[in-house]
Amino acid sequence: MRVVLLAAMLASHAESSAVSPVQKVLQMMTEMKGKGEKMVEEEQKTFRTYSEWVDDQTTQLGFDIKTANSNIEELLAFIAKADSDVNTLSAAVDGLGSEINNLQNEKREATELRSSEHAEYSKVSTDYGESVDALERAIQTMESRNYDVAQAEALLQTMAAGNTGMRRVLAEFMQVSSSTKEEHLRGGPAVAAYEFQSGGIVQLLEKFLDKFKGELADVEEAESNQAHNYKQEMLHLTDTVDYSTKELEEKSTLKAKRASESAAAKGNLADTKAALAEDQKTLADMKTTFASKSDQFKENQSVRADELTAIGKAIDIISDQSVAGSYGEHVGFVQAKSFLQVRSASSRVAAKTRAASLLLKRAQALSSTELASLAADFEANPFDKVVQMIKDLVAKLKEEAAAEAEHKAWCDEQLHDNKIKREKKTSKVNQLTAGVEGLTEDIATMAQKIATLSSEQAALGKAMSEATTQRQQEKATNTDTMNDASAGEDATKQALVVLKEFYSSQSFLQQVPEMAAYKGMQSAKGGVVGMLEVISSDFARLFADTKASETAAAQEFNTFIADSKASVKAKHDLQFKTELAKDTAKFDKAGVVKDLKSTQKELDKALGYQEHLKPVCLEVHVSYEERVQRRKEEIAALKEAYSILDAK
Helix, strand or coil: CHHHHHHHHHHHHHHCCCCCHHHHHHHHHHHHHHHHHHHHHHHHHHHHHHHHHHHHHHHHHHHHHHHHHHHHHHHHHHHHHHHHHHHHHHHHHHHHHHHHHHHHHHHHHHHHHHHHHHHHHHHHHHHHHHHHHHHHHHHHHHHHCCCCHHHHHHHHHHHHHHCCHHHHHHHHHHHHHHHHHHHHHCCCCCCCCCCCCHHHHHHHHHHHHHHHHHHHHHHHHHHHHHHHHHHHHHHHHHHHHHHHHHHHHHHHHHHHHHHHHHHHHHHHHHHHHHHHHHHHHHHHHHHHHHHHHHHHHHHHHHHHHHHHHHHHHHHHHHHCHHHHHHHHHHCCCCCCCCHHHHHHHHHHHHHHHHHHHHHHHHHHHHCCHHHHHHHHHHCCCCHHHHHHHHHHHHHHHHHHHHHHHHHHHHHHHHHHHHHHHHHHHHHHHHHHHHHHHHHHHHHHHHHHHHHHHHHHHHHHHHHHHHHHHHHHHHHHHHHHHHHHHHHHHHHHHHHHHHHHHHHHHHHHHCCCHHHCCCCCCHHHHHHHHHHHHHHHHHHHHHHHHHHHHHHHHHHHHHHHHHHHHHHHHHHHHHHHHHHHHHHHHHHHHHHHHHHHHHHHHHHHHHHHHHHHHHHHHHCCCCCHHHHHHHHHHHHHHHHHHHHHHHCC
């Protein structure tokens, strides 16, 4: 093989006006130097591009890290404030719970005290009422007859036996009688004003009546004052309990909201810290890699510079006349063509012709401009250069194949990653958009619900106010009616007592013969008494009917007020919860909108990168597979042409 190559080189040198080996070496070293300088420039260009990319990434990561640190500070401040609010609200909730329990205990104690006071009042007022009633009947009886002290005392004892209220009257009477007797025994003047006859006794009993009525009025006034005080106290305690309960609910709800916000912020803090750590690691790794590559670049540049210097010095040395001239003087070229040289040159020309013909045919079949151009250059170039041209073109095609394969792999990876990112971000944008729309609809629905609840509460408040006014008027009317009926019944009963006692005594007197002729008023007795009894029963029925009506109306009013208050409270609680839910929805919506904007921005970047990839990876006239196949066939043709030339 070396003999063939040597012969080819000699023939080539002979055909090209005897190019010496020294000149060939100089040509090769010059080409090496040019190639080395070009490689230095390409490496510098590549490193500049890489440096710019590192600068851009460093700036972006620095900005992201700064933003993350700022967000972490804000989240830490927010979490601290939220946790502080939760602790403050917890203390407030506990305090309100204790306060409500104390107020409930005060209400219970006040109710127990009021029950005890009312029971005592009922007992005392009943006693005084019975005493007043007994005195009134005793006075009526005393006025109808003249009683002395003994008769009055006997009458009072008889009445006290069947009426507990009369016992108090009897005790007062006995005390006054005893005091009078003691004064008489001590030589005091006789009580002429009383004379212990009917008139004096009636006056004494009337004084007792005034005294007991006064004491009864005092007891009733004390009861009224106590009842009023109890009502005011219960109203105050109830209002305080309701206010504290409402405040407790509001603070409990707010506490839960702040705790939820703190938990969400802590989750965001953890995510932000993780992203920050990842960015910091990426930045550190990139700086380390860049430093390593920078050192390697500097070393490569130094080696390449030394290599170019060495090649330059070698060119200078070989170009010197002492080397080139000496070689030409002492070695030279053989001018005569031997039989071997002639035969070798002829066969090489034939091989070049066959190889050129082969490449032209393959160029036409493959529509390859490179094969056609190479075949056209065969005639104008020496054999060795043709061989080298084939080698260079094969190497070039292989480099292009490798570069295109690498580019294809890069495009496939980038297109795949970009597609996944676009699909993922598009799905998330659609999801977040639906979330924003859903939250917007929920907020509008809750706003309408809040307005409805507010108007319903106002309507209930108005209805309760009107019902209260109507109930007060109705109660006043019923009270007046019952007072009138009670007074009428009492007056009628008193009249009946007087008439019945009078007619009873007249009936006894009419049994005397000389009195039998008097009958005029006797016939009217039944009519008057019967009429008064009917009137008394009418007053009693009116009182009972009015009282029943008042009780039913009061019960119906109380039920309506209780139901209305419960409804108002329920609506107020629901409104408060709805307002809280609305505020939460607004907060969530703001977060979703923020995420949507961020995701949309990332999607836009992915779409922009897709547009960048289209002309680089997608807009091709021939498919990658076709290009690979054609390049394989071109290389096969070149190898076949090389084998033709190599055989010579």
